[in-house]
Amino acid sequence: MTQKLSGIAASNGVAVAPAYMLVDPDLTFDKKTISDADAEKARLHSALDASIKELQQIKAVAEKSLGSEEAEVFEAHITILQDPEMIGQIEGKIDSDKVNAEEALKEITDNFIAIFEGMTDNAYMQERAADVRDVTKRVMSHLLGKNLPNPALINSEVVIVAHDLTPSDTAQLNRKFVKGFITDLGGRTSHSAIMSRTLEIPAVVGTEDATTTIKQGDKVIVDGLDGIGIVDPSDEDVTTYTKKGDDFAKQKAEWDKLKDEASVSKDGKNFTIAANIGTPDDVAAVNDNGGEAVGLFRSEFLYMDSAELPDEEKQFQAYKKAAEDMHGKQVVVRTMDIGGDKHLDYLPLPEEMNPFLGYRAIRISLKQPDLFRPQLRALLRASAFGNIAIMFPMIGTVDEFKRARAIYDEERQNLINDGVKVADHIDVGMMMEVPAAVLIADKLAKYADFFSIGTNDLIQYTFAADRGNEHVSYLYQPYNPSLLRLIKKVIDSAHAEGKWAGMCGEMAGDQVAVPLLMGMGLDEYSMSATSMLQTRSLMKKLDTKSTADLVDKALDAETNEDVADMVKQFMAGLK
Numbered sequence: 001m002t003q004k005l006s007g008i009a010a011s012n013g014v015a016v017a018p019a020y021m022l023v024d025p026d027l028t029f030d031k032k033t034i035s036d037a038d039a040e041k042a043r044l045h046s047a048l049d050a051s052i053k054e055l056q057q058i059k060a061v062a063e064k065s066l067g068s069e070e071a072e073v074f075e076a077h078i079t080i081l082q083d084p085e086m087i088g089q090i091e092g093k094i095d096s097d098k099v100n101a102e103e104a105l106k107e108i109t110d111n112f113i114a115i116f117e118g119m120t121d122n123a124y125m126q127e128r129a130a131d132v133r134d135v136t137k138r139v140m141s142h143l144l145g146k147n148l149p150n151p152a153l154i155n156s157e158v159v160i161v162a163h164d165l166t167p168s169d170t171a172q173l174n175r176k177f178v179k180g181f182i183t184d185l186g187g188r189t190s191h192s193a194i195m196s197r198t199l200e201i202p203a204v205v206g207t208e209d210a211t212t213t214i215k216q217g218d219k220v221i222v223d224g225l226d227g228i229g230i231v232d233p234s235d236e237d238v239t240t241y242t243k244k245g246d247d248f249a250k251q252k253a254e255w256d257k258l259k260d261e262a263s264v265s266k267d268g269k270n271f272t273i274a275a276n277i278g279t280p281d282d283v284a285a286v287n288d289n290g291g292e293a294v295g296l297f298r299s300e301f302l303y304m305d306s307a308e309l310p311d312e313e314k315q316f317q318a319y320k321k322a323a324e325d326m327h328g329k330q331v332v333v334r335t336m337d338i339g340g341d342k343h344l345d346y347l348p349l350p351e352e353m354n355p356f357l358g359y360r361a362i363r364i365s366l367k368q369p370d371l372f373r374p375q376l377r378a379l380l381r382a383s384a385f386g387n388i389a390i391m392f393p394m395i396g397t398v399d400e401f402k403r404a405r406a407i408y409d410e411e412r413q414n415l416i417n418d419g420v421k422v423a424d425h426i427d428v429g430m431m432m433e434v435p436a437a438v439l440i441a442d443k444l445a446k447y448a449d450f451f452s453i454g455t456n457d458l459i460q461y462t463f464a465a466d467r468g469n470e471h472v473s474y475l476y477q478p479y480n481p482s483l484l485r486l487i488k489k490v491i492d493s494a495h496a497e498g499k500w501a502g503m504c505g506e507m508a509g510d511q512v513a514v515p516l517l518m519g520m521g522l523d524e525y526s527m528s529a530t531s532m533l534q535t536r537s538l539m540k541k542l543d544t545k546s547t548a549d550l551v552d553k554a555l556d557a558e559t560n561e562d563v564a565d566m567v568k569q570f571m572a573g574l575k
């Protein structure tokens with residue numbers, strides 16, 4: 001029977017394919033007393049063998065589709081499953097306590113995890129905790145006779161159905177076969193949504209019950225244009241949505257013609273349209289879509305993509321590659337923005353009640369210079385190979401900016417003293433995503449070389465509404481005069497000090513917001529690469545005088561909806 005799901009349109013396009021359930025099975029079990037320890041140990045060994053076989057298979061596929069580096073993690077998992085010390089302890093537990101294999105496995109691996117996580121001065125061992133947790137899940141699934149999803153093994157076209165997609169889940173997926181995403185959780189600016197746009201995969205997030213409605217193999221339509229999912233569609237539905245997807249592709253072909261043109265308003269004012277990227281490999285899409293800069297390189301995605309903390313050299317190579325591939329166009333790299341919904345298995349952070357308000361981003365960098373300094377050095381070294389700018393995330397006070405900048409200056413001087421080549425000038429700016437910083441933007445503009453407005457976080461902090469929580473997604477109100485007034489303050493404060501202001505939150509590519517941002521004089525618009533040409537096409541239709549008049553009215557409006565209506569009327573009047 002056909003069922004309809006509605007959610008948040010997260011990534012444009014339409015997909016029709018069978019569902020692949022990326023959902024962990026229930027791995028709870030009962031502790032039992034056993035009489036035949038040998039039989040229990042045999043169960044353990046057959047689960048271990050099955051897990052190893054599975055991992056060998058995954059590793060072989062991952063090597064081909066993702067590369068040998070990504071596949072290394074599976075080899076590490078196999079090694080753990082062959083560790084005589086750990087297996088000996090699990091067997092010992094079965095013998096001495098007469099418990100079932102599930103219980104022995106859990107108790108012993110919990111011990112190992114606790115020990116590894118406790119080694120706070122040894123990052124390598126801390127990383128192993130995540131590996132042990134992962135392999136334990138696999139062995140447990142075999143003991144319980146349940147199937148764990150293995151996304152790396154997907155080899156035919158599918159729509160991924162998940163409760164939520166973490167950036168690291170997403171990194172494991174093969175783009176060739178994954179045609180669409182549909183999730184229970186998430187908002188338009190959650191990182192799963194952002195990743196789906198980078199990968200150009202149609203996505204609907206925040207449907208609440210995708211994983212309970214859809215079953216493995218069900219035919220699913222994902223309409224990422226309007227935020228609709230259809231399970232078990234009729235032939236008519238398939239025809240309608242296939243046409244919708246084709247129409248979108250045609251419209252896209254029209255925009256593609258603007259690839260080599262400047263981003264200029266109808267009255268001849270130039271702007272910069274830039275892209276947000278997560279790895280140097282994303283630069284290809286930036287160039288393909290006529291990007292004039294990279295306005296945000298989310299460097300933490302580099303950290304999330306690898307099995308362990310990338311050292312200075314690895315980071316240097318990544319930044320250098322991005323700078324070189326952009327051929328002299330600016331690449332703004334944001335220093336590590338971990339925390340909130342972005343975590344690293346190998347860098348355990350304290351459990352917090354409010355992670356988005358907690359230990360994250362620049363707060364970690366200032367507290368843990370062992371992470372921050374190598375990143376700054378890698379960036380400084382890469383600056384000799386292109387046009388690199390650096391920005392700090394989540395700055396809330398002048399003091400935070402000054403402290404970060406002082407560490408940067410120190411590392412710069414160290415490299416120069418060592419005879420290492422660095423660029424003569426590097427723009428050092430900051431994200432504007434904390435309301436406190438916006439309110440003193442005039443002060444911060446004296447120190448920062450530029451501002452980049454992070455509306456994803458600025459909106460969540462201004463409205464006190466978790467950006468990934470679908471229950472409060474109505475408070476994602478980019479056109480609300482409250483937010484527009486903050487944005488205007490940032491832009492005006494930058495300009496008063498002769499600095500530039502950009503935006504790298506999702507709002508920069510929002511077609512309703514762009515006329516307002518142009519009217520406020522925003523200089524750089526950084527967005528998913530796939531939204532750039534559509535935005536350039538829109539800019540050509542607008543002039544700076546009438547959009548400035550529109551802004552005056554919008555700032556004086558009462559609600560988000562009133563402003564959205566004003567913009568739509570304004571746009572209709574242009575035609």
Ligand SMILES: C=C(OP(=O)(O)O)C(=O)O
Nearest residue numbers: 433454455456457504505
């Ligand atoms: C661009 C932003 O950063 P991120 O989405 O990575 O938090 C933002 O907050 O708007």
Ligand SMILES: [Mg+2]
Nearest residue numbers: 433454456457
């Ligand atoms: Mg942010």
